[in-house]
Amino acid sequence: MTESSARTAEESAPAAPSGVPDAFDVFARSCPSRTTLEHVTGRWGGLTLGALHEDTLRFNQLRRRVDGVSEKMLSQTLHALERDGLVVRDARPGNPPHVEYRLTPLGAEVSTRLLGLITLLEDRMPEVLAARETYDGRGGK
Amino acid sequence: MTESSARTAEESAPAAPSGVPDAFDVFARSCPSRTTLEHVTGRWGGLTLGALHEDTLRFNQLRRRVDGVSEKMLSQTLHALERDGLVVRDARPGNPPHVEYRLTPLGAEVSTRLLGLITLLEDRMPEVLAARETYDGRGGK
DNA sequence: CAGAATCCCAAGCGATACTG
DNA sequence: CAGTATCGCTTGGGATTCTG
Numbered sequence A, B: 001m002t003e004s005s006a007r008t009a010e011e012s013a014p015a016a017p018s019g020v021p022d023a024f025d026v027f028a029r030s031c032p033s034r035t036t037l038e039h040v041t042g043r044w045g046g047l048t049l050g051a052l053h054e055d056t057l058r059f060n061q062l063r064r065r066v067d068g069v070s071e072k073m074l075s076q077t078l079h080a081l082e083r084d085g086l087v088v089r090d091a092r093p094g095n096p097p098h099v100e101y102r103l104t105p106l107g108a109e110v111s112t113r114l115l116g117l118i119t120l121l122e123d124r125m126p127e128v129l130a131a132r133e134t135y136d137g138r139g140g141k
Numbered sequence C: 001c002a003g004a005a006t007c008c009c010a011a012g013c014g015a016t017a018c019t020g
Numbered sequence D: 001c002a003g004t005a006t007c008g009c010t011t012g013g014g015a016t017t018c019t020g
Helices: A032-041 A045-054 A059-065 A071-083 A105-140 B032-041 B045-054 B059-065 B071-083 B105-140
Strands: A087-092 A098-103 B087-092 B098-103
Touching: A032 A045, A032 A071, A032 A105, A032 B105, A045 A059, A045 A071, A045 A087, A045 A098, A045 A105, A059 A071, A059 A098, A071 A087, A071 B105, A098 A105, A105 B032, A105 B071, A105 B105, B032 B045, B032 B071, B032 B105, B045 B059, B045 B071, B045 B087, B045 B098, B045 B105, B059 B071, B059 B098, B071 B087, B098 B105
Parallel strands: none
Antiparallel strands: A087 A098, B087 B098
């Protein structure tokens, strides 16, 4: 991820009276929080965190759980999440190799929020589906 | 942790002949909930919903708020969200044209969850940044 | 202002093959 | 099992132009 930030996140933060450091603002294009949000909500990031919320899992277990992910993308996703401090890679020596992935405390908080969102959506899918039909039915399509 | 292993919902065929209430499972590749999740957590979907959580906004206000989005992508994102029943497009006739976007009740619930996630991340960014440095420092890169 | 349509490059991603 | 490396298709999405 080419993060060529010559100047780091500075959006016109108005009067910060005290020595309060500029808050991170995900709406600002170059705020580092934006890339983390993208890792978390990206195509595979959210599902990966969701899967790990339930259990510590090994690489191939994860692959099976997150239906449709390729090895490459899972590996890549895991690296990004590990780098951001949301996931820990726990490798134990031996043969065959044994590696487990687990959430950090922060990762657990994030995945809790994410799972709340996922559950909400799953619950309300009938509404969504109905809306789509209405939309497609008249001039929408 | 919510319900641990109560998810035996392994269905490959979302369509059940009789009124079987097969649950939507976002982990399944072809579940319709997956596409909605992607609209919501996609690159611009989350930020758009987040922006609309605060206010009803017009197209160009939205564009300014969601820093970095192009007209095309905003338009596209808005359509997807409208189709899924999360956003309402409220157009009033006149010249110049006046169009507002507003969340539906479901959209408001979703954006509340999303905003919780965003806020959490913004708050904990120092942790994330520290993790990145550690990771990059010792051979991770 | 609000948005549709077109063009087009770069990034995303899957398939495959290879390593330890 | 747990990955990395390479290749090439597909897509995302920015820039630009055009309508009402």
